[in-house]
Amino acid sequence: MNETTDSLLINSDKPSRKSRLFESGHMKLLVLFLIEQAPRYGYEIIKSIGELVGGGYSPSTGTIYPTLSYLEDMQFVSIEKPDGDRKQYKITVTGINHLNGQREHLEHILGRLETRREIQNNDQYLDIYRAMGNLKTSLRLKLKNNALTEETIHQIAKSIDQAAVDISCLKNEVVR
Incomplete structure (x- = not known):
């Protein structure tokens, strides 16, 4: 990884809650x-x-x-x-x-x-919605298993972090 992709990873010991549509105020x-x-x-x-x-x-x-x-x-x-x-x-x-x-x-x-x-409103993103839904579902199912080892937890986090880096490195192609 390089400095750009490293900066995309959020290093936090404390997980954050899902952001709400409207924050306070x-x-x-x-x-x-x-x-x-x-x-x-x-x-x-x-x-x-x-x-x-x-x-x-x-x-x-x-x-x-x-x-x-x-x-x-x-x-x-x-x-x-x-x-x-x-x-x-x-x-x-x-x-x-x-x-x-x-x-x-x-x-x-x-x-x-x-x-x-x-x-x-963009039908082009339907595949992304579907994939995100799959990710959420697989995470929920995996997390329901309270017996996850520390190694499994780190592997899951590493996979998600790597996906974020991979996505950020994709080239933007302009559709005309």
Whole structure:
């Protein structure tokens, strides 16, 4: 291996948990961003996030409405009722200032979601999805066996690390 491929390997004594779609605070920023674009009802926010994320994802009302309550408590949004009882959320000056201070972080979140959508909508990647599913399944089955030796654990980790290096070394060919 060389310096480039060595840098792709993550050397950690402590395994990390699978990353969630939205880390702490990301949903709040995303909701505030959507409200900044135009005042919205809760249901519209749920639909808009589903469209941004893609892949059939839809946040639950149990996620969105507490987020909206938090944003209101922080005075980042205000509530209007233009057609009776339904609450429409509108960004405040405080909310705009907060969002502007988090713009770089927001752009990172939006970029990640765009990449996720592009991958999900590209039929070329079906073989990769299938292969990743096979890898996950084989790992789950192997890890269910609590009697794995230390040697087997190291062999599994080495195989996955090597696959990561091999993938990173593949040449990108432009399809025209």
